[in-house]
Amino acid sequence: MKEKNSSLFDNEIKKEDIDTLISAKIKNPGMRSQWFYYQTIRDVMRGDYIGSPGLSKKIMQAIDQEPTQIGRYSQTKELAIEVNSYYWQFALAFTVLFAIGLAAVNFPQGKTEAPVQLVYEDMPTEIINAHYANTSSTANYFVQTSLLVK
C-alpha cells in the first residue's frame, strides 16, 4: 500500500487503483498520517514548511516505526510501481536526512548561548518598531519597519 501511496504522490498510479487508495486513506488513520508525513517532507524540500517545534521528533518517531529492510521487496506485477518504490526509498532517505540537517541548523536548540540581561542598547529594533507600527496612537506610528528603508 505504501508503494501505491508513493505512486499517487508521484502522479504515476494506475487510474483503476486511485479509488481504492483514496478510500483506504479516508478509512485508515495510519494511511492518513503517512500521507501527512509525505506532504511535510515535500514542503520541507520546497522550503514551504512553516514550522513546528515537534518536527524533528516526529521524523525520528516515523523512522523508528519503519521496519528494517534486509532483503529486496517482492516482485510486483507492474514494473513501473517496482521502480517507483526504489525511487521513493532513495527520495525518502534523502529528505529525512535533509530535514534532520535543516532542523539541526535552524531549529531552537536546548543548548543555546546563556541568556543575558536585557539592556536598552541590545533591545532588538525590529521588535520596538513592529510594536509601534501596530499600536501607536502618536507620531511613533511613522516608524520604519521596512527592510527596504535604510
Add this chain to the structure above:
Amino acid sequence: MKCLGLLLFLLCLATPFAYADQAGWSVIEDAYKASQNKNYKGIYISQHGQELKSVEITHALHGNEQFTRINLLDGNADEIFSQGDTVVIYHKRDNTIVVQKREQQHLFPAIFPKDINSIKKYYLLSFGKPDRVAGRITQNIVLTPKDDLRYSYHFWLDQQTSLPMKMIVQNLKKEVLEQSAFNKIQFVSSMGLDWFKPAVDLSKEYLMDEGFSKEINLNRFWRASNIPPGFKEVNFIASKMPGINMMSYHTVYSDGLSYISLFLQPVRKGQKPKTGDLNFDATNVAARYYNGYQIMAVGAVPLKAVRNLIDSVDF
C-alpha cells in the same frame, strides 16, 4: 450646621473631578463618532518620551467612507493615506520612497474604539474643568484605571463637536508619558477629495514593500494564561524569519486604549537570548527565554502587565 457646610466645602475643594454616572460615558461614544464623521484639517504636536513631532492631518467623511491624510512635518516627510480600513504609509528618503501597507490604527484624534465596554469596565470616568485648546473650548475628562495594569488617560474634548483636541497619558506616579494636542484646527461641513493623493516625485524611485511581514492564519503552539484583564487579542502576525525557515509571532492585545505586543521568536544558534525588564519613555519591556524561544512583551503599560503576560506563556 456650620461645620457640616464647611466640611462639604472642603470636600468639594479636595475633589476637583466629578465621577461620571452611566450616562456620562456617552461623551466617549460622542468622541468616537466625531472622529469618524467630522471633516477637519489641523496641525497637532505629538510627544512620546523626549521626542516631539508636528503632524498635519486632514480627515473627511465622503459618502460612508473615511479618508485621512497625515503628514509628518518634522524630520522625514512621511505620509499616511487611510481609506476605510486600508492604510498606506509612504516613507520618503533621499532617493527612494517606500510604500508599505499597514494595519488600521487608532491614531490621534481617532483613538477611541467603537466598543467601549472594556473601557467602562476597567477605567473610572471623571470630568474636569472646561479649558481652551487650539482656540476652542473643551471639556476635560479623565479615565483612571481601576487596577495597576494600565495607565490613566486625560482628554480634552471639543465642546462643539466632541472631537478629542488633546490627550495625555500618565503613569501611576502622574508623570506625563506621551501627549498629543492640536494647536490649529478647522472644521468644515463638507470637503472634496482633491487633497487625497500623494505628492509624486518622479526623481525618486518608488518601492513597494509587500513581503516583509506576512500575515498567516496559523494555529498557535503556545498559550498565554495571564493576559491582563480586559485585554483582548486585536491583531496577530506571523512572519517568516529572514534567512531561516522559521516563523516569528507577534500578537497584539488591547483594552481599547492601551496596547501590549507579545513576541515569540526562535533563538538562532550563536544568538544570546535576553532576560529581564527594561523601561524607556512610556514603554515597558519584559523578556524571557523559554524552550528555545525568545519571549518579549512590549507596551505602554506598567511593567507588571508585560511581566505577568510573558511569565504565563507556556508550550
